[in-house]
Amino acid sequence: MRDVAAQAGVSAMTVSRVLKGDPRVSSGSRALVLAAVEELGYRLNETARSLRVGGSGLIGLVVTNIANPFYSRLTLGVQEVAGEHGLRVLLANTGEDTDRERELVDDLLARQVDGIVLVPAGTGQGPLALVAARGMPLVLASRPPSDIDTDCVLVDDFGGAREATARLIAAGHRRIGFLGNPPALYTGAERFRGYWAAHEEAGLEPDERLVRRGLRDPATAQKAAEELLDQPDAPTALFCTNNRLTQGAVRAVRSSARTTALAGFDNFDLADVLGIPLTIAAYDPDEVGRRAARMLIDRIRPSSDRPIPARRTVVPTNVIEYGPRHDS
Amino acid sequence: MRDVAAQAGVSAMTVSRVLKGDPRVSSGSRALVLAAVEELGYRLNETARSLRVGGSGLIGLVVTNIANPFYSRLTLGVQEVAGEHGLRVLLANTGEDTDRERELVDDLLARQVDGIVLVPAGTGQGPLALVAARGMPLVLASRPPSDIDTDCVLVDDFGGAREATARLIAAGHRRIGFLGNPPALYTGAERFRGYWAAHEEAGLEPDERLVRRGLRDPATAQKAAEELLDQPDAPTALFCTNNRLTQGAVRAVRSSARTTALAGFDNFDLADVLGIPLTIAAYDPDEVGRRAARMLIDRIRPSSDRPIPARRTVVPTNVIEYGPRHDS
DNA sequence: CTGTTAGCGCCTTCAA
DNA sequence: TTGAAGGCGCTAACAG
Helix, strand or coil: CHHHHHHHCCCHHHHHHHHCCCCCCCHHHHHHHHHHHHHHCCCCCHHHHHHHHCCCCEEEEEECCCCCHHHHHHHHHHHHHHHHCCCEEEEEECCCCHHHHHHHHHHHHHCCCCEEEECCCCCCCCCHHHHHHCCCCEEEECCCCCCCCCEEEEECHHHHHHHHHHHHHHCCCCCEEEECCCCCCHHHHHHHHHHHHHHHHCCCCCCHHHEECCCCCHHHHHHHHHHHHCCCCCCCEEEECCHHHHHHHHHHHHHCCCCCEEEEECCCCCHHHCCCCEEEEECCHHHHHHHHHHHHHHHHCCCCCCCCCCCEEEECCEEEEECCCCCC | CHHHHHHHCCCHHHHHHHHCCCCCCCHHHHHHHHHHHHHHCCCCCHHHHHHHHCCCCEEEEEECCCCCHHHHHHHHHHHHHHHHCCCEEEEEECCCCHHHHHHHHHHHHHCCCCEEEECCCCCCCCCHHHHHHCCCCEEEECCCCCCCCCEEEEECHHHHHHHHHHHHHHCCCCCEEEECCCCCCHHHHHHHHHHHHHHHHCCCCCCHHHEECCCCCHHHHHHHHHHHHCCCCCCCEEEECCHHHHHHHHHHHHHCCCCCEEEEECCCCCHHHCCCCEEEEECCHHHHHHHHHHHHHHHHCCCCCCCCCCCEEEECCEEEEECCCCCC
């Protein structure tokens, strides 16, 4: 910047003012500075600016697995809103590892991010208390706060699971298997609750022997589904708590002789073209990211100076029915 | 840091030394400092450190669309390798917009990133010349450099397309349609070249009337496929240049009465379960990210001080055949 | 409208 | 082994 100032024959202060658009600069100086900037190919050093001004213009985004389409879409939503406010996204991936989450958050703090959007890994959130304690704006996504009091964006896990299950019941199914992710996870617990509630509301009681929880990937889901379908009194339908488990179940159904109906949480590509009866509780993952970013920015740049209480917002689901293939 | 120093009864300098693991500190001072750090919950300010030391410990990753599974997996690969070297990833999304790409890259420079991995948007790379000119390490992914001379990681677009097409020919197909993304894109051009080469090597000449290029999404691909299949002399197979186009083609084939064979670039979920003949040129997107990150780090932290010439590496493809459904 | 002074938090250099 | 001085690049605050 000194070089630019020298080249333009003004002081560094004037250069600074021109660059940040301060109107109190004569158009003459402005032109001189701009010319010098151009000629020297100068760019402002954001690091130094951050140090002086405070606030890095960065927000941290911590997800469990960026390769999962849900989180990559969430990332897109966060990016979109952050970009509108001139903020950049520093991305971190925990792989569901709590220790790593702590390290990453720690590093984000050291880098002076202006706020953090985080999908909590695992279940305990003790370490995050630190973040909140330091007054760092923090929004949780997908899973609610447990040990701490902070903003969060959730999906209507309960409602979506309940309605999808209810559709199966309405279609006449009475023996509906459940393929679920670990019950210790919030989404797992809520979606199971929805499955159960739909039964109760129809005056039915689910058969516990048709319930398999703690499934983590398509392969284990496929195996569990095959076992269920292989029983003498097999379920006529299966509800799966997420897209990966649904995909495992699709394989199992496909390789069996039965025409088992499927329902699941999360939409996925080609669901329309599988040619089996499929009921999906869908929602917009981008919207989770957008809302999280908006809540975060509300705290980073408060519109009023009253303290904002911790808020919670729930992204709705809508149930889609894909029919079997209609061969024409 | 001053507070910590005061609390520990030493100078700020000693605190700094302890924190960066300088051995020339007495164990007494060290213990004092660590206790004070713990008590005050102090963390080093990376921003200030960067300013003084130079180098931010950040690498920029610029992709065209993070919601595309290819790029989210690439991101995972970059993250993985960067993490091993203590580097964090600043993520930027261009949406295939060249102007936005320029802005984003500019911002990354202003933030003093140590290097950039970039998937070029569009075709012209003029603006990127600036980056290279400033001596910023830069690795391109998926698409090669055109106007500039820099490292890149490519996929074997030509080889994969050629082999997938050759498989169709080997299976007896003689009229093979082509559904392609815009030919101005490197991948589009290379994959078309592979399609053509497979024909020539078999002594065939593709029918230009079966070629549709410039397709951008599943919907346009579906429409193009339907038109092709609706002709009197319809193709018996279709080759698609990427997963989104393949998905459109799957829909078209499904809704037609024909049993058209499909081949395509990029693997995708549930390809195994569609129940139609499907030949896929697959590769590992994570590996593209890992290699790009490694090349970048080679430049950021050179092992020798000889200048490294611009390098190019190609990630291989392997062709997978998914059969039609075997109803048992 | 413009420049000077001072300092953001850290670390390199040099002296003790 | 430790500390003091100075400056990385930038910008508030205060002159002029």
